Amino acid sequence: MMSFKRMLLALALVVGCDKTAQETSVDPTIPTTVSDDGTVHDDLSMPAEPTLDPADFKSAQECVSCHPTHVEQWQSSAHAYAMVDPVYRVLVMQRQIDLGATEDQFCTQCHSSVGTRGGECVSGFSFEELSPIVQEGVTCESCHKISSVERMYNAGHTLDPTGPLRGGIEDPIDNAFHESAYSEDHKTSELCGSCHDVVETSGLELERPYEEWTTSPAALDGQVCQDCHMPAYDGQASVGGPDRTLHEHRWVGVDLPATEAFLADTEAVEAGRARIQELLEGSATLSLSADPAPPGEVVDLHVTLSNEIGAHNFPTGTTFIRQAWVEVIVSDAAGNVVYETGTLDANGDLRDHWSEVEPYGDKDLISLSSGFIDAYGNPEIFPWRATEHWLNALSPGYERTYTLFVPTSPDTVGPLQVVSRLRFRAFPPYLIRIVGLEGPVAEEKLHIYDLEDASMSVELR
Template sequence: MSLIVSLVLPVAGLLAGCNGDKSGDSGGVDDDSGDTGVTAVDPNHDDLSMPAEPTLDPDSFTSAAECADCHPDHYAQWSRSMHAYAMVDPVYQALVGIRQADLDGTQDQFCTQCHSAIGTRGGEIVPGFSFEDLSPIVMEGITCEACHKVARIDRVYNSGHVLDPEGPIRGPLTDPEPSSFHNAAGMEYSDIFESAEFCGACHDVVEISGLPLERPYEEWTTSPGRDEGQTCQTCHMPESSGYAATDTSTVRTLHDHSFVGVDVPLLGGWATPDEVEQIRARIEELLATAATVSLSLPDQVVAGEQLDVVVDIRNDISAHNLPTGSTFLRQVWLEVIATDALGTRLYATGDLDANGDLRDYWSSLDQYGDDDLISLSSGFIDAHGQPTLFSHLATEHTSHALSPLYERTYTLFVPTEGAAPGPITVSARLRLRPFPPYLLRLLELDELIDKLEIYDLDAVVGEVSVVPSE
C-alpha cells in the first residue's frame, strides 16, 4: 500500500519525521530544527526566570484559597484547571524526574520556571529537589498571584514575565473598585492581561539547547486570527457577564479561569467524576470547530482493482497550528477504514494496536506496522539520529502540524481483492489524544492509561459501488 499527499496551498519547507515523510510539504509549518533567533540560556541559571539566587520570597504571595473568599467562582474554575494542576500532575513530575536523573539536577529549574515561577524564583527549586519538600504556595503551580502580580513581559517565551510580589493586584479592569483586602498594595489596570504576549510568556518554550519546543504564540503572530483581533483569551478564557467579587453590585465582563485546552486531570481524587465530565464536555466544545475532514471517492470501482481514496484535512483554527503547544506529546492522526458489504476489513490506517498505541515507531507490538499513518504531531530526534521522547536529549524537532486555515490532501490506495459483492464503506476521522499510552507505560504510570480520552475532531463516511470485472 502506498500514499500520495498534496497541499492545497503551496508553502516552503519539506519536513521529514521519524515515520518518514508523507506530507510532501509542511502545510505552512517550519521544521523546528532550524535557526530560531533565540540564544540558548545558561543551563544553570537565567537572571529573569531561573535565577542562581532567590529574587523573591514565596511567602509574599497569597494562596488561592484566600482569594476564594471574595472570588469563589474564579477560584472554583481555577482549582480544577491545568494551571492549578501544573505541579501535582504525575506525568509532569515523572518527566521532571527523568530530566533530573539524566542531568544530575543541573537543569532542574527549566520546567519549573513556568510550572511554578514563584518556587523557581523563590529559591525552592534547587538541584535534586523533591516535590514533597516544596511549600504549599509553590505546589499551587500557576496560582492567582503568579499571574495577577505580573508587572510586565520582558520576553515572550520561557517564563518571560516580571513578578512584582509587593506591587498591586493587576488585571484587565480599567476601574477596579476599592477593596479592604487589596488596600495595602492596591489594584491596577494592566493591558497585558488582554494580550497574547501574556500567555506566550510561558506557553512558548525554548529548550536550553536553543531548540524550540512549544510555539503557540509564535504561530499566532503570523496567523489570520491575529489579524482578526483574536488572542489566546478569546477561546481559552471566554467572556461572560457577572460579578467579579462577592462584595460588589457592579456587573462586569468576566473571563473564565478554567483555561480549557485538551487535558483532563489524570490524578485520582483531583476532581470528582462529574467535574472531569464537565472538563471533557468543555474540551469537546472547544474542539468541535477545530478541523474538517473531507472524503472524495469514485462512484464505483471494478472488483479487484485499486480504490483511490482522497482525504482532505483542514485546520479550521485561525489563530494557531493544529496541533499546537506540546505537540511532541499530543497525538493528532487520521484513521481511515474500508470494509466490504459483509463488514470485512479491506484496509486500515490510524487504527490502534492491542496496547492502544498507534502502529508506528513507538508501538511495542507492531512497530512501523502502519505504513500509511498520517500524523500531524511532532517528534524529537537525538544526536544519533534516533527518535527520543525527551527534549533535553533532542537536537531536532520536526513537525507535521497544519498552519491556521491550511488544508492538506492525502491519497490512499485501498485493495479490493476478495471484497464481497455490494458497496465498500470508507470511514475517515481525525482523532486527538493528549498523551500516548506508551509514554505512560514508560513513566510507570500504567494505572492512568484507562483515563486517556480520544477526541474525534471530525468524521465522514462514504460508499463506493463494486462492479464485476469483465
C-alpha cells in the same frame, strides 16, 4: 514490568552525557549562562540567586471569600496542577538524572515561577520539600503579579511580588485586602505567550502556540488567546461588587486535572470532558473523496483535513505528547475489511514506531502529532535528548490532503464502504507505560475524543 526507579537508573546509564552535541546546537538567542558548578541559568526566569521571596505570594485560598467563582474555576484548570501532575514530576526527575542536576530550574521556571525565582527550585530539589505556594503551580498571583512581558517564551515576564494585583478592570473598586491596578498586558496574547512558548536550552523549539498565532488570521482580526480560552460572561468580579464583563478561569484545553481527588468527582469529570469535546469539535474538519476503479486495481482515497481554529496549529502546545490522527476502515459489499489505517494495536497504541506489538505496522498512518529525533536519527521521547523536532500539525487556516492507496483484488465485490474519523487523545499508552502511571489518572489521560467523522461508498467498475 520494571520498577520506575530501576527504569530511571537504566535510562541514565544508557544516556551518559553528550555535552558536545548539545553545545553545537545552542541558539545564541537563548540568554542562558552557565555557573562555575555547571548549572544553567537565565537571570530573568532561572536566576542563580533568588530574586523574590515566596512569602510575598498569597495562596488562592486567600482569594475565595471575595472571588469564589474565579477560585473554583481555576481549581478545575491545568494551571492549578502544573506542579503536581504525576507525568510532569516523573519527567522532571528524569531530566534531573540525565543532566546531572545542572538544569533543574528549566521545567519549573514556568510550572512555578514563584518557586524558581524564589530559590526553592534549585539544583537537586525534591518536590516533597516545596512550600504550599510553590505546589500551587500557576497560581493566581503567578499571573496577577506579572508587571511586564519581556520575551514571548520561557517565562519571559517580570514579577512584582509586593505590588498591586493587576488585571483587566480599568476602574476597580477599593478593597481592604489588596491594591488593584489596570494592566494592558493582561488583555494580550503576549501574557500567555511568555509561558506557552517553550524553547529548550539547546535552542530546540518545543511548543510555539504564541508564535503560530502571530501570523494567523485570528491575530489579524485582533483575536487573542483570552477570547477563546477565557470566554467572557457577566457577573461580579468580587462578591457584592458592581456588575461587569468577566473572563472564565477554566482555561479549557485538552486534558483534565491529573489527580485522583479531582477524578473521583464524576460530575466534574463529565462536565470537564464535555467542555474539551466542545473545544475540540470546532478545531478541524475531515472530508473524503475517491474515484471509481475496476476490481483488482488500487482505489485512490483522498482524505482532507483543515484547521478551523485559525489562531494556532492543530494540534498545538505539547504536540509531541498529544495524538491527533485519522482512522480509516474500508470494507467490501459483504462487510469484510479490505483496508485499515489509524486502528490500535493490542496495547491501545497506534501502530507506529512506538508500538510494542506491531512497530511500523501502519505505513499509511495519518498523524498530526510531532516527534523528536536524536543525534543518530532515532526516534526519541525526551526533548532534552533530541536534536530535531519534526512537526506534522496543520497551520491555522490551512488544509492538507493525503492520498491513501486502497488495494482491491479481482474478486472484491463493491461498492466499497469507507468510514473515517478524526480522533484525539492527550496521552498515548506507551508513554503512560514508560512513566509507570496506573489507575484513574492513567485512564483519564487515555480517553479518546472523536472530533469529526466522514463516510462514503466507492463503486468498483
